[in-house]
Amino acid sequence: AGGEGVRNHGRYLGLHGASLERLAARDDGAWRERAVYVRLHLLQGALRLYRGEAHDARSDLARAESLRQELSICPHDQPKIASLLELGVPLRSARAALLATGKDVTRAAEFALTRHAAEVAEERDAAERRRQTRALVQSLVA
Numbered sequence: 423a424g425g426e427g428v429r430n431h432g433r434y435l436g437l438h439g440a441s442l443e444r445l446a447a448r449d450d451g452a453w454r455e456r457a458v459y460v461r462l463h464l465l466q467g468a469l470r471l472y473r474g475e476a477h478d479a480r481s482d483l484a485r486a487e488s489l490r491q492e493l494s495i496c497p498h499d500q501p502k503i504a505s506l507l508e509l510g511v512p513l514r515s516a517r518a519a520l521l522a523t524g525k526d527v528t529r530a531a532e533f534a535l536t537r538h539a540a541e542v543a544e545e546r547d548a549a550e551r552r553r554q555t556r557a558l559v560q561s562l563v564a
Contacts, residue, residue: 456489456492456493457493459486459489460486460489460490460493461486463482463483463485463486463489464482464483464486466482467479467480467481467482467483467486470482492521492524492525493521494521495517495520495521499520499525502520502525502527502530503516503517503520505527505531506519506520506527506530506531506534509531509534509535511531511534511535511538515534515537515538516530516534518534519531519533519534519537
């Protein structure tokens with residue numbers, strides 16, 4: 423059973439990198455995967471603690487805590503939030519952008535502003551489609 427765990431751990435490192443760098447580089451909802459890895463590291467830590475492997479258990483539990491902190495806005499992230507708010511990014515969008523970009527303020531600003539621009543363009547397009555539909559209906563009625 424121990425050999426299988428080592429093989430699975432090796433597969434995990436191969437897929438995502440030792441520091442989850444491949445996973446962290448994604449802006450497309452990777453937080454869901456991180457949440458799974460928090461649970462995985464917690465379970466591995468608990469199993470290793472049960473087996474008497476205290477050092478390895480401590481390592482897994484520390485990794486779980488580190489990932490958990492990536493998934494939440496902590497008090498020490500407030501200056502980053504403030505920077506995004508100064509750019510005009512709404513609070514909810516600022517928090518989401520920070521979490522989506524691994525709390526990198528520069529990438530979060532780009533992410534939030536790009537997303538906002540896309541939302542504005544989509545709303546403008548939708549308004550134009552509604553206007554065209556009304557005009558068409560009016561021309562058919564008249």
